[in-house]
Amino acid sequence: MRRSRQAVALIAGLSVIVAAYWLVMNFVENPEISYLPYYTFRTLLRITLTLGVSVAWGVPFGILASTNKTASIILVPTIDLLQSVPILGYFPVIVLFFISLFHGSEIGIELSAMLLLFTSMAWAIFFGVLGAIKGIPVNIIEAAQSFGLTGFKYIRHVVIPAIVPALIFGATLAWCDGWFFMIAAEYVVYLGTTYSVPGLGSYLAKAAYIYNDLNLSVILLILITAIVLYLNFLTWHRLMERAGTGTYKPVVKIGLSGLGKLRVARARWLHLGDRIHRPKSLILASKWLKRYTRMEKAIAVLISLVAVFSVIYLIAGQIPSAEVFYQAFADPEFVNLPIYTALTLGRLGVAYAISLGIALGMGVLAAEHRKFAAIFYPIYDIGQAIPILALFPIFFVFLSRVFGGRLGLEITAIVILVLDMIWYMFLNVVGSVKSIPNEVKEVGRLLGFKGLKRITHIVIPEILPAIVTGSILSWGTGWNTIIFAEYMPYETDRFGGQPLALPGLGSYLDKTGYLPPPKGNPIRLLFLLGVIAAIVLLMEGLVWRRLLRKFEKYRVEV
């Protein structure tokens, strides 16, 4: 019964998409419209292939890092450092490397796009595998040892079954990340030249910037969202549902019933089965923050320094070095760095405050009232399926027509940031409001808390840790988005031949990465990346980690 309903839904979904393609291809006028299926195929292939590579890399390295102490000391801190740098920040480095390696041919762009997608996917899978193996209960390890399971047999019978759910969960996140970065990876303006690989992302960018066709961009965005939604329901939800049984812990538990349920949300939320009834995100985050000893951190710093210097060496080897070093800090804009940093932080802060406010309201309402849930969950399902960066060209083309270039870009940046940050907050707020222990709710009612007083005395304190983890996630994704959103190199004709840029750290980094020298400069690029990484790490240490430590005091174990 249920299976047949699923089959009907799948076929219906597919036919809707096919029909949509047919309509678009027959009624939209654009010189490239007949390539639409080919572009779809290329993007799907690109993301799937990269996901495969990420899994093929993540599983063995995850197993290695969790079973071998030396490997763990080297791998874990390195990858942790890499993931704290916004991916779009070092994309110019990747592009630079591959374009010069392949002399600007398409394969170089293709490889750099895939490497960008890989770096966005691989970390999630690596840490998923690592966490799953570390989470194998001691009694199972001991039982396995007493039955003589060692070496490969141990991996085959204990480790692999343990990592499958985490792998599926990590792959889901990686898959979403892939779509998120698709448009940034497929369409690059480097040294004034546009490089693109065939795909839905680059077609959307072209529709917006070259054809200046708002209708086509919107249509493409809807198509992309529909495909993402369809594939999510087709593959990941079913895989996650299946993975929920037969493992050591209920790693992923989701209820698939009707459209508009908070499926991904619940899956993400429950992916760490834990006995403690405090919001799981707190445990997740505090585990993550506590993971390393001072020794490991020192080694990580050392390794990253070596890595940074070898990259510098590689890049500097291609250009006269003394001049490059001189140019790096002689740029007239360089003195503006503090102002740029403040402006970018301001943009992020404004967007964060807006999304926190909205997500808090929506989340509490959705968690407590069925009526609101029926409205907000579908919005969430669709909202998180839209690749946010793909929204950028559409908003920009529309808003720049209304407000002009500069103001249009400013508003676009904020709107995109809000849309990007809000879902992490919403997810965490809903999850934690729902997991408020029943007794706490009853105590609130018995003591007579009502309305706003109940929210401030019972709900907010209870969900604060989840808000903090939501904030960490929001800021993390926000950095990527702002690097993309402050800089507009595509439609130069409309804005006097110059790339349009908002003053800020993100746009300065983009200029440094993509413009010809002396504005573009690999040394300064690395320096700016270091500045961003330092800000990210400082915020983590000074704000988030402190808050989490404070909340830990409240943690009640049953």
Added chain:
Amino acid sequence: MTVIETRHVTKTFQLEKSKISVLEDVGFAVGKDEFVCLVGPSGCGKSTLLRIIAGLEHTDSGEVLFHGQPQTSPTPKITMIFQLFGLLPWKTALENVEVGLEVLGMKKEARVEIAKSYLKMVGLEGFENTYPHDLSGGMKQRVGIARALALQPEVLLMDEPFSSLDELTAKTLRLLVLDIWRNSSLPTNTFIMVSHNVEEAVFMADRVIVMSPRPGRIIGEVKVDFPRPRMRYLRDPVFFKYVDEALEILERGR
């Protein structure tokens, strides 16, 4: 004088497709100064019944009367202590006791003083500024008791208050609760406790009301006519006579 009376209380829970009948035509009365225990197999709806009396749940049909008036929403006159203590983890022991008084609109100094005196009564002097996280299970339940008493209720409801504690701690807290019940200077004098431990029920209650498995109905009552304090009779055959009587009704109900 009857303080609490339930009349024909019936309750069903609506699951996604099926209905589960939890309580069926439950009626009993509890008088002033009485200590009544509800016992029954797990899932028989005794906790739901307690929540209906507290005003946390509604009945499908039937009603709960408090001094003859229908009782449908939470009131400070009827408070409750919980199996898992229900403390607010982000508030200290003192603040947890204070919070109910704060809702009633009491001034800061007054409520701190009251909260302190009740913490002292339950033996937690010196732990005012400790967070629940750092308190043992028994101490947490003491805070729960102090918080309930601070509202000066007439009726105290207890939902398996000792079942998540170790036996030694549970024993001490049972005596504490009995002391509070017998303390005539406190307004709190009508106690209703839910338990699945028949010996505990016989030890503490004047009357033990026995419920059937789901849907919960009242299938019998044991009047424990036994002198207090009962501590020294715990090995007495008469004590076990009451226990066996209650167990027999439970067995028959299955």
